[in-house]
Amino acid sequence: xxxxxxxxxxxxxxxxxxxxxxxxxxxxxxxxxxxxxxxxxxxxxxxxxxxxxxxxxxxxxxxxxxxxxxxxxxxxxxxxxxxxxxxxxxxxxxxxxxxxxxxxxxxxxxxxxxxxxxxxxxxxxxxxxxxxxxxxxxxxxxxxxxxxxxxxxxxxxxxxxxxxxxxxxxxxxxxxxxxxxxxxxxxxxxxxxxxxxxxxxxxxxxxxxxxxxxxxxxxxxxxxxxxxxxxxxxxxxxxxxxxxxxxxxxxxxxxxxxxxxxxxxxxxxxxxxxxxxxxxxxxxxxxxxxxxxxxxxxxxxxxxxxxxxxxxxxxxxxxxxxxxxxxxxxxxxxx
Amino acid sequence: xxxxxxxxxxxxxxxxxxxxxxxxxxxxxxxxxxxxxxxxxxxxxxxxxxxxxxxxxxxxxxxxxxxxxxxxxxxxxxxxxxxxxxxxxxxxxxxxxxxxxxxxxxxxxxxxxxxxxxxxxxxxxxxxxxxxxxxxxxxxxxxxxxxxxxxxxxxxxxxxxxxxxxxxxxxxxxxxxxxxxxxxxxxxxxxxxxxxxxxxxxxxxxxxxxxxxxxxxxxxxxxxxxxxxxxxxxxxxxxxxxxxxxxxxxxxxxxxxxxxxxxxxxxxxxxxxxxxxxxxxxxxxxxxxxxxxxxxxxxxxxxxxxxxxxxxxxxxxxxxxxxxxxxxxxxxxxx
Numbered sequence: 001x002x003x004x005x006x007x008x009x010x011x012x013x014x015x016x017x018x019x020x021x022x023x024x025x026x027x028x029x030x031x032x033x034x035x036x037x038x039x040x041x042x043x044x045x046x047x048x049x050x051x052x053x054x055x056x057x058x059x060x061x062x063x064x065x066x067x068x069x070x071x072x073x074x075x076x077x078x079x080x081x082x083x084x085x086x087x088x089x090x091x092x093x094x095x096x097x098x099x100x101x102x103x104x105x106x107x108x109x110x111x112x113x114x115x116x117x118x119x120x121x122x123x124x125x126x127x128x129x130x131x132x133x134x135x136x137x138x139x140x141x142x143x144x145x146x147x148x149x150x151x152x153x154x155x156x157x158x159x160x161x162x163x164x165x166x167x168x169x170x171x172x173x174x175x176x177x178x179x180x181x182x183x184x185x186x187x188x189x190x191x192x193x194x195x196x197x198x199x200x201x202x203x204x205x206x207x208x209x210x211x212x213x214x215x216x217x218x219x220x221x222x223x224x225x226x227x228x229x230x231x232x233x234x235x236x237x238x239x240x241x242x243x244x245x246x247x248x249x250x251x252x253x254x255x256x257x258x259x260x261x262x263x264x265x266x267x268x269x270x271x272x273x274x275x276x277x278x279x280x281x282x283x284x285x286x287x288x289x290x291x292x293x294x295x296x297x298x299x300x301x302x303x304x305x306x307x308x309x310x311x312x313x314x315x316x317x318x319x320x321x322x323x324x325x326x327x328x329x330x331x332x333x334x335x
Numbered sequence: 336x337x338x339x340x341x342x343x344x345x346x347x348x349x350x351x352x353x354x355x356x357x358x359x360x361x362x363x364x365x366x367x368x369x370x371x372x373x374x375x376x377x378x379x380x381x382x383x384x385x386x387x388x389x390x391x392x393x394x395x396x397x398x399x400x401x402x403x404x405x406x407x408x409x410x411x412x413x414x415x416x417x418x419x420x421x422x423x424x425x426x427x428x429x430x431x432x433x434x435x436x437x438x439x440x441x442x443x444x445x446x447x448x449x450x451x452x453x454x455x456x457x458x459x460x461x462x463x464x465x466x467x468x469x470x471x472x473x474x475x476x477x478x479x480x481x482x483x484x485x486x487x488x489x490x491x492x493x494x495x496x497x498x499x500x501x502x503x504x505x506x507x508x509x510x511x512x513x514x515x516x517x518x519x520x521x522x523x524x525x526x527x528x529x530x531x532x533x534x535x536x537x538x539x540x541x542x543x544x545x546x547x548x549x550x551x552x553x554x555x556x557x558x559x560x561x562x563x564x565x566x567x568x569x570x571x572x573x574x575x576x577x578x579x580x581x582x583x584x585x586x587x588x589x590x591x592x593x594x595x596x597x598x599x600x601x602x603x604x605x606x607x608x609x610x611x612x613x614x615x616x617x618x619x620x621x622x623x624x625x626x627x628x629x630x631x632x633x634x635x636x637x638x639x640x641x642x643x644x645x646x647x648x649x650x651x652x653x654x655x656x657x658x659x660x661x662x663x664x665x666x667x668x669x670x
Contacts, residue, residue, distance in 0.1 A: 059636035126560070148520060156523040182516035185483060185538040187490040187546030190583050192577030195541050199534035203520040206530050211522030226572075230565020233612075234406045234533045236605035237561075241529030244631045248525050277568075277612045296579045297572070 002071040003317075005324035006302070007174060008225055008266045008290030009073040012041060012055035012081070013101040021090045028090065029081065041078070044170045048080060054294035056101075058108040064294065067304040071321075073293065074328060075102055076116035076144035079178040084122045084149045091120040095130060103138045114328060116174050119162075121149045127162050132239040133298030135169055137287065140223070141328040142172030147180070147204035147316035153206025155214075163213055163220055173222040177201040177229070193297050198229030205231045206238060206256075206261065214259035215252060223264035223288060223327050227274065232281040235260050264327040266290020266318060268299055275319075284315055337406040338652075340659035341637070342509060343560055343601045343625030344408040347376060347390035347416070348436040356425045357663040364416065376413070383415060387594060389629035391436075393443040399629065400447065404638040406656075408628065409663060410437055411451035411479035419484045420456045426455040431466060450475030451509050454497075456484045470504055476520045476663040477507030477556070482515070482539035490542025490549075491652040498548055498555055507663045508557040512564070524546065528632050531640060533564030539564045540598065541573060547587060549594035558599035558623060559664050562609065567616040570595050599662040601625020603634055607644035610654075618648055623659040633653050 012031075019028040029048070032040040037060075040047045055059045055078070065073060077098045083091040099117040106113045117134030118125040134140040143166070148154060154175065166173055180200030183192045205224045208214045214222075224231065238256040242248050261283045267275050268290045278287050289306075292298035301303055306316060325332060347366075354363040364383070367375040372395075374380045389395045390413070412433045418426040434452040441448045452469030454462040468474040478501070483489060489510065501508055515535030518527045540559045543549045549557075559566065573591040579582050596618045602610050603625045613622050618652060624641070627633035634640055641651060660667060 041558070107610070145444065151519065153520045153522050157522075181520055182538045184486065185486050185488045185516055185542060185543040187492075188583070189543075189580070189586050190545045190573065190576055191580065192582070194572055195538070195569070196582075197573060198565050199517065199537060202534060202565060203517045206525075207520060207522040210525045211532065227568065230533050230537060230568055232568060233562065233565055233604055233609055234530070236609060236621065237529055237533060240605050240634075241525055241632065245524070245526065248523070248529075251524050269568055270575050271616075273612065273615045274568055274571060277608065278607045281606075297576065301573075327550065 002305070003142045003321045004070045004289060005072045005074070005321045005328070006070045006291050006293065007074045007223060007288045007324050007327060008268060009075055009293040010055065010078045010295065011075045011102055011105065012051050012078045013098065014039070015057040017097060019139065021087070021093065022109055023087045023090060026086060027092050030092070043080070058105055062109060062112055068293070069320050070289070070291070072112055072114065074114050074141065074174065075105060076174055076176070077102070077118050079144070079146055079176045080176065082118050083120065084146065086121050088120060088126060089106045090228040091122065092126055092130070095120050097135050097136060099130070110318050114330070116142050119143050119145065121145055121159065121162065124158070124161055126328050128165055131162070131165060131169070131171065135171055141330065142166070142174065144174045144176055146176055146178035147200050153207035154204050155209070155211035155314055157211065161211055167217045167220045170221070171330055173220065174225070175204055175222060176203065195282070197226050201226050202227060202230035202234050205260070208233060209238065209256045209259045212252060214262070215254050218262060221264070221327055221329065223266065225266055225268065225290065226267040227267060227278050228263070228282070231260065232278055235281060245278065261286065264288055264323065267306070270299060270305065272305065275306070275309045279284055279315070284318055285323055285326070287319050288327055289320050338656045339405045339624060339638070340407045340409070340656045340663070341405045341626050341628060342409045342558060342623045342662065343603060344410055344628040345390065345413045345438065345630060346410045346437055347386050347413045348433065349374070349391040352432060352573050356422070356428065358422045358425060361421060361425050363429070377616070378415070387629050393440055397444060403626065403628070403635055405580065405624070405626070407447055407449065408589055409449050409451050409476065409509065410440060411509055411511070412437070412453050414479070414511045417453055417481050417513065418455065419481065423455060423458050426457065427461055427465070430455050434465070434469050434473060448550055449665070451477050451479045451507065453479050454480065456480055456494065456497065459493070459496055463500055466497070466500060466504070466506065470506055476665065477501070477509065479509045479511055480510055482535050483511035488542035489539050490544070490546035492546065493546055498552055502552045502555045503662055505556070508555065509560070510536065510539055510557060511560045517563060532561050536561050536563060537565035537569050540595070541569060544573065544585070544591045545596045549597070550587060550589050553597060556662055556664065560601055560625065562602060562604040562613050563598070563600040563617070566595065567613055570616060576642065596621065599623055599658065602641070603627055605634060605640065607640065610641070610644045616652070620658055620661070621654055622654050623662055624655050
């Protein structure tokens, strides 16, 4: 249990600095009081989400990690804070603030946390600068990025310099669904993150393969949220298309399956049968514990879910921490 | 083999009548000569797709069914012909033409084909009229509909009268991905049907559950294309959301899993492990043979795929024809 590493957990700071930029109508977040131990994240005058103090309180977080059986968390911003849609100067301010807040949490309990920072991916140079800052100054293990940047999939050629630098520096990249494709197709009072995140992260994962970035950067350490969503079902279809369409085949030197089995995925799919399917599809060295702590769509009893999957002891160890150590670039015997 | 029923196959007529409507700039399809045994489907002056003569030739179709080990096909229009985006008068003309063409193919070989017709779902009354026509006049088993109608998911309340009538009349409904969500997220030369259909059909399937139509019409016989796409991965997440969000729970009297396990799905996921996962997730009475014949993204050796899944003889029979008979409303000993 001490060894278990959760690669998918989020941070919301307890407060944000007031907006001090020079742009108009910026959806700059703020925090407002809510019920005990909770705050509202306010964006553009509305409650975006009401969050619990595990988002920012290190003691609360460690207490809850104990209950969950998790020894260490990779902590990354709540995705809606990634700020790709803000004017660049505002995004840089917000993202620097988030990264420093994450660093401050790690400093309080370095044995419990590793950092996955944010970068302003809407601008190549600014993203590279912040990447260097979080890796070199803050000593994070890597970054969290979204499935797309304002509608452009992360597999687009414009992001290749960023991924090339991540590969060169050995940064872990955790890709999270955000503002998902198909939101306008939801019917009924189910939230977008419930209905659309699995399809959204699958599109991001597919784009990294079909655009060729994954093949050109085979040493990239990249993990996809929510088990890669529909990717486990989509993958054989991509392989079939690669074989059937000459243009697809000519564009890609390796079967989509090869890259997909180099990627990492969290196991946040809630059902033991689905976890086993991820293992079969992507391989037993690629699936990592990931809970979405502390949000409502999280699995806050992950060890129970894994137990139900009926895995042998070695497989459990791989999912619980061995694969995460490799993904995050942590030493095998780090404790 | 004689018994095997393929629920997912498409028809394109050998020709279309010239446009005779009164609207301007209607994307009315036509056929143009291509290489031997092929024609181009032309839409708005461009080749939409080049298709083989199995699309319209009954002898060719029967020959290829023999090679595939399929005894009977449910035949439905190529989805891009469903015409939801045409002016209603034009859509009615096109759809009536399609339905009559399908009826003519069935007449040539009634032991080999059953019909799944089209309906102009952009208009409630017109859709109901055509539903009655295909069921009563043409004796089809049901209809094919798309995952959404011009961006509105099929689970939207506006389509409930249509589904209520399908339930009342015992019509089988085959739902097919079309003009999929997330098309703008594709990177590289992979076609939309390869990358985006699985996510698109999952959204349609989810909408039928989260909007409540499935719960209110439990006798509906409805099947989803491409194995339901990402639905098998999404489903446990919907169940979790239903438990966690009071509004979701209040809106739905049954767990999303209950409806999802009443639905039917084809097994067009290409990998034996994925077929087994569909069986585990949706139940062994819900998965039907479906190939997407005669298109490039089809599985034209479906019995081989099923063989590799290592299913016992009874399970094979269920997938090969028993479940399809129930979905299509065919008598158990129809031959």
